[in-house]
Amino acid sequence: MSKKDENTIKDLLNGEELEKEILEEELDEVDQIDSNPSFFKKLLASLLDQAILIGVSALLLVIFDFLIGFIGYMVEEPTGILLIIFGILNVLYRPIFEGKNKRTLGKRILAIK
Numbered sequence: 001m002s003k004k005d006e007n008t009i010k011d012l013l014n015g016e017e018l019e020k021e022i023l024e025e026e027l028d029e030v031d032q033i034d035s036n037p038s039f040f041k042k043l044l045a046s047l048l049d050q051a052i053l054i055g056v057s058a059l060l061l062v063i064f065d066f067l068i069g070f071i072g073y074m075v076e077e078p079t080g081i082l083l084i085i086f087g088i089l090n091v092l093y094r095p096i097f098e099g100k101n102k103r104t105l106g107k108r109i110l111a112i113k
Contacts, residue, residue, distance in 0.1 A: 037112035048106035053093060057086040 034041065061082050065075045075081050097104045103113065 032111065034110075034112045037110070041110055041112050045104065045106035045110050045112060048109055049093065049104050050090075052105055053086060053089050057082055057089055060085050060089075 037045075061075070061078060064081065064085075065078070068074065094104060101108075107113065
């Protein structure tokens with residue numbers, strides 16, 4: 001093997017090592033989770049969770065109204081049904097997400113623990 005080939009191989013290996021280091025640094029930056037978040041970050045995460053729950057509740061209300069429409073009924077007062085669905089989801093949301101993934105969606109979005 002010539003000197004030129006050896007230098008080319010060394011350059012390639014150094015380039016691969018450099019790429020690995022850059023990828024590791026990027027992963028470290030992405031995976032940084034704030035283990036001691038401020039009050040406002042916690043509040044924002046909670047508001048995000050509630051917004052997600054309202055959206056899912058509204059979607060479930062539309063599905064429920066569509067399904068009971070097949071048997072000839074309709075939701076007369078959607079606000080009451082929406083609150084019932086929202087309450088049920090709110091009770092189940094935190095235990096499911098924090099038990100399974102250790103963080104809710106709002107906490108994941110804001111990268112807090």
